[in-house]
Amino acid sequence: MQYLTRHLLGRFNKSWWLEISTFTPEALSPDCNYYFGPFKSKNEALHNQSGYVEDLEHEGSKVSYISIVHRTTPRQLTLEYPKLA
Numbered sequence: 001m002q003y004l005t006r007h008l009l010g011r012f013n014k015s016w017w018l019e020i021s022t023f024t025p026e027a028l029s030p031d032c033n034y035y036f037g038p039f040k041s042k043n044e045a046l047h048n049q050s051g052y053v054e055d056l057e058h059e060g061s062k063v064s065y066i067s068i069v070h071r072t073t074p075r076q077l078t079l080e081y082p083k084l085a
Helices: 002-012 042-058
Strands: 015-023 031-039 062-071 078-081
Touching: 015 042, 031 042, 042 062
Parallel strands: none
Antiparallel strands: 015 031, 015 062, 031 078
16 A cells, blocks of 8 residues: 555655666667656665665666666656667
């Protein structure tokens, strides 16, 4: 219930989000941007960052960029970009 409340509030108000960009070594794997949140504060996002990074690395992705942003809820939480040949 707490997640649902925070998610709905994030649709209308700005919240703190982790934005993590990844790449995979395989040529055919897409680069991705992930949004994790919403968080009540920048410190809360920072505190949770390592768990998300570990999960992505466990799946075989390499983290190339991490940012903590203050924004409304993203339309998509995962954005995939095809690799350019």
